[in-house]
Amino acid sequence: MALTFHATNFILQSNAYPPSFSRRTLPFSSSKLFKPSPSHHRTCLLLRSSLVQEQEISFTDEETQLVDALIGIQGRGRSASPQQLNDVERAVNVLEGLQGVSDPTGSSLIEGHWQLMFTTRPGTASPIQRTFVGVDFFSVFQEISLRTNDPRVSNIVKFSEAIGELKVEAAASIKDGKRILFRFDKAAFSLKFLPFKVPYPVPFRLLGDEAKGWLDTTYLSPSGNLRISRGNKGTTFVLQKRTEPRQRLLTAISTGTAVTEAIDEFISLNRNVAEDEPELLEGEWQMIWSSQVETDSWLENAGNGLMGKQASANCTYNHFLVDIVLGLRFSMTGTFVKSGTNTYDVTMDDAAIIAGPFGYPIEMERKINLQLLYGDEKIRITRGYNDILFVHVRTDGLKAK
Template sequence: MCALAEAPVLGTTRKKRRGLENVQEALLECISGVKGRGKSGLSAEQEAQLQQAVAELEADGGVPAPTRSGLLEGRWRLLYTTRPGSASPIQRTFVGTDAFAVYQEILLDAEGDGGARVNNIVQFGGAGVLKVEAEAITDTRPREGFAPRKGQGFPLLGKSATYPPAAKDMRVDFQFDTAAFDLTALPFKIPYPVPFKLLGDETKGWLDITYLSPDGRFRLSRGNKGTLFVLVRDDPPTDRLLAAIMSGANDVQVSELVDAVEAEGGGEASPAQSRAIQGTWRLRWSVQAPNANALQRLAGRGARSFQVVGGAAGPGRLENRLELLPGLRVRASAACSPQGRRRTRVAIDGVFLELFGLRVPLPIKQNEPGYVDWLYLDDNLRITRGNKGSVFVHTREA
């Protein structure tokens, strides 16, 4: 049985956040024994505790302006949903069946003709999937000529609410445009039998993000049919980390995701000895130690910074390139060699200011060799910690 303590009055952001995490954990405990993602399995007491937890989280809201946050991006797994009489046919058919896994993809930064998307996915074990896709529209991603859903709709397809969002940048309007079964036993997809082009307003809906946790792992949403959805992040921490960095999340949020990537493991087992470290890497985020040198602090303030390992730098060599202005850069060359599975020794032996090809040596010397510890490495992402304590996240450049 779940137990939800009353949230105390907390005086700091950290304590408040810890209190919300406790409420979130209590909510997840409440629904741990649920069947059919809310179809049955909750006692009256658990239902009351669940509603209290939802109310506390929604009152806080979590991440401000969630539809503008990269933390919303990615794949989410549905754990629980209320089942109002207005539920859509697909909800009544598939969501309440535990044998199927249900996911939602939110791709608000999608590029190309498809634009931003919201996709609902039903996974039939190893037999295949049903994917129902929709165009997504938000306050910061409008579509010219798009009119949000207005009417309550046909009762057969589920009665829709028409009230406006409670705040800006919390609602995702969507319009379904395609759906199909993709079964592993068949070499082709089977269209889902819904004529989207003929249904007009019935293909439209909306989703309010009523709570998004600061770590981007948990959210509450309410749909236009009156349904509450409880979802948890299903994509790997590496994806969440990159999404947070690209969305401009603060250093505390990014640092937590760095810790999550390191804790989960994966990637190269012996990164310092792996050929995967070679290539050109672009610095995406860093937290600099107080005693970091001037070049490191410049890189940490948003200047374009790259590191070339091996390749053009030469075997057993690396080069850091800091681009200050067009034609103006700083280049530092160093010898490097593995020291065990996760540490690389680095000895800087030259630093130059380069102006349109003209090199001027800079009087920056390293008295003793330094090192970097590899926290994570795969083909496209690396996380390292320097001997001064600075942490760096790089992505591979093509």
């Protein structure tokens, strides 16, 4: 997708567990102290629930692999880890090698309102791309309308319902079954607090070939809900017309809009169709939202689980790691034991400040009753200390199936 106006660009364009340690041995080399036992690598059981909305949105197995890979990636790819990028690239390559809609530009399925879910970010990206696309608080869309007397492709950055949007338009034409040619010709801000549009200050007529570009659709799903496109500057885009429930929940979190209500609705839908007991899944998890605002004390925030990453293994081992500043990290390790259908007794009693290969122990203990409200391979919702809700996304990639 493109919100860039220079050159011919149409874009807005480790599986190992973190270290564990013991007070009895600190400080020593972390390479010796921070290695979990082989038993930590056994696989935990997992409930992967199918939701009512997910059944309404049609995805093939190969498309589901891509959707799963996108879950938890922030900034539409800007903050993706190497493992996450590998997962997306692998899923994209699989779909591009399959037979989607054979003539996407000739199909009515390409028409409509598409939401940008992921984009690669080459070094040639324009300042406006870097400004808008990597910000989760903004929603980014592409509108395609080719079967009119004035075929166009428009790119939209929606700031919020209260603020408004920026719309950049291009005159479009079809070159062949996959390629759309375009030329930017106008752009404007539509702001809720102004009764008129504010022109975007870009002299398109003076840009010449810099305002031109092309966009290839390399995969269009037969359902018309998923599209992969590549731009003339080598950028890859993944777009969807409708997002599945986990994606909608993460959108609410990224925009800060009615998050608690979105969680309640999501869990309610899951509860209605769940058949088995949920289990914690081992892996590395990054907290992206909690229902309690962090305090001024990073140590209190860290100890209460309000920041940082968690790693669990063997369904009994838990490690919590927080990057502080200037290479310093806070670490806590402990155990969790299942105490009910979806509850766990968590004891975190092995804390330290880590600097490089060394650690300085801290006397700290936390005992928490953790309730697992929802869990699948990519997202986890729990209720813990002081009834605080937590949402974590998995950052160590998808497991091979």
